[in-house]
Amino acid sequence: MTAASNSMIAIGNLVKKFGPFTAVDGVSFSVAKGEVLGFLGPNGAGKSTTMKMVTGYLAPTDGTISVCGHKMDEETLAAQRLIGYLPEGAPAYTDMTPLEFLRFIANVRGLKGPAAKAAIDKAVARTEIGGVLEQAIDTLSKGFRRRVGLAQAILHDPAVLIMDEPTDGLDPNQKYAVRRLIAEMAPEKAIIISTHILEEVDAICTRALIIDRGQIVADGTPAQLMARSRYHNAVSLIMPAAQSGGVAEVLGALPGVAAVEAQPRGEDAAFTVFQPQGAEGDTRLIDEIANLAKEKGWTLRTLYREPGRLDEVFRRLTRPDTETDASGEAA
Numbered sequence: 219m220t221a222a223s224n225s226m227i228a229i230g231n232l233v234k235k236f237g238p239f240t241a242v243d244g245v246s247f248s249v250a251k252g253e254v255l256g257f258l259g260p261n262g263a264g265k266s267t268t269m270k271m272v273t274g275y276l277a278p279t280d281g282t283i284s285v286c287g288h289k290m291d292e293e294t295l296a297a298q299r300l301i302g303y304l305p306e307g308a309p310a311y312t313d314m315t316p317l318e319f320l321r322f323i324a325n326v327r328g329l330k331g332p333a334a335k336a337a338i339d340k341a342v343a344r345t346e347i348g349g350v351l352e353q354a355i356d357t358l359s360k361g362f363r364r365r366v367g368l369a370q371a372i373l374h375d376p377a378v379l380i381m382d383e384p385t386d387g388l389d390p391n392q393k394y395a396v397r398r399l400i401a402e403m404a405p406e407k408a409i410i411i412s413t414h415i416l417e418e419v420d421a422i423c424t425r426a427l428i429i430d431r432g433q434i435v436a437d438g439t440p441a442q443l444m445a446r447s448r449y450h451n452a453v454s455l456i457m458p459a460a461q462s463g464g465v466a467e468v469l470g471a472l473p474g475v476a477a478v479e480a481q482p483r484g485e486d487a488a489f490t491v492f493q494p495q496g497a498e499g500d501t502r503l504i505d506e507i508a509n510l511a512k513e514k515g516w517t518l519r520t521l522y523r524e525p526g527r528l529d530e531v532f533r534r535l536t537r538p539d540t541e542t543d544a545s546g547e548a549a
């Protein structure tokens with residue numbers, strides 16, 4: 219592992235076994251201040267188990283966890299004090315109101331009097347739950363329950379924030395608000411989130427790990443991961459289907475074109491033009507296609523160079539969890 223010198227979270231060769239089953243299998247990474255690390259992976263890949271170990275809620279079978287220099291196994295409380303954790307699902311204590319719950323958490327976190335009130339006010343404002351403070355948590359909508367959990371996680375303004383699917387169950391407006399909140403907090407913190415939403419990686423993560431069956435199969439910035447896609451630097455165009463006869467052949471005959479894929483799209487036809495593997499990402503191909511379209515009189519609805527498709531990289535590097543269950547047998 220090459221831990222950055224300013225890393226706030228340093229994880230070395232983490233392993234978790236449940237009986238004979240290895241859920242996390244030698245995971246190493248570090249997170250520096252200002253980084254938002256996204257954990258991606260299919261269901262059952264080991265994301266939640268890793269997060270629970272990093273927060274000190276689950277003891278690893280092997281490996282090291284250090285938070286701002288505090289070793290989790292030796293200085294558990296000092297490490298945990300620096301962490302805010304949003305677990306999967308809804309907060310416990312659902313018969314409490316959000317205000318009672320946040321007062322309880324403030325107390326657990328050692329915040330008293332005006333300091334507790336100021337921390338609660340700030341977390342309530344940031345998560346926009348002011349309108350439901352007096353209503354029992356179990357009567358709240360899923361989105362509000364998730365935001366109460368988030369308020370709990372950020373209450374003590376922790377240096378490290380670990381959130382398991384923070385936007386799960388939120389509507390698009392709430393998702394946007396939570397992503398904005400994470401981006402606002404990011405410069406001062408080290409943040410880990412897990413997500414199934416691939417667009418979230420591009421929207422808020424500075425780096426992403428793809429985890430499959432307990433192992434890291436990719437680690438990079440969103441742009442680096444997208445550059446591993448076979449669509450990276452391909453040129454896509456959409457035109458009326460009525461004009462599209464013979465177009466695939468004409469595109470395929472252009473110099474430096476490795477392949478052309480065509481997909482019908484209702485009244486339109488979409489083409490993706492691939493360059494050979496390792497071709498330089500310059501603008502030559504897209505310029506040539508634009509000129510060709512002019513020459514042939516094609517009506518182009520869109521013409522763009524593909525940055526790469528994260529969903530395709532994800533599918534190529536991971537296997538569906540239906541292939542095996544926790545016993546390792548085919549499902």
Ligand SMILES: Nc1ncnc2c1ncn2[C@@H]1O[C@H](COP(=O)(O)OP(=O)(O)OP(=O)(O)O)[C@@H](O)[C@H]1O
Binds near residue numbers: 236239241263264266
């Ligand atoms: N307490 C446990 N006992 C036995 N097996 C467990 C336990 N907790 C998790 N597992 C298994 O470990 C594997 C990893 O689970 P984990 O919850 O970490 O996956 P995940 O990547 O978070 O999945 P999801 O995206 O569905 O939340 C799964 O096969 C799960 O069944």
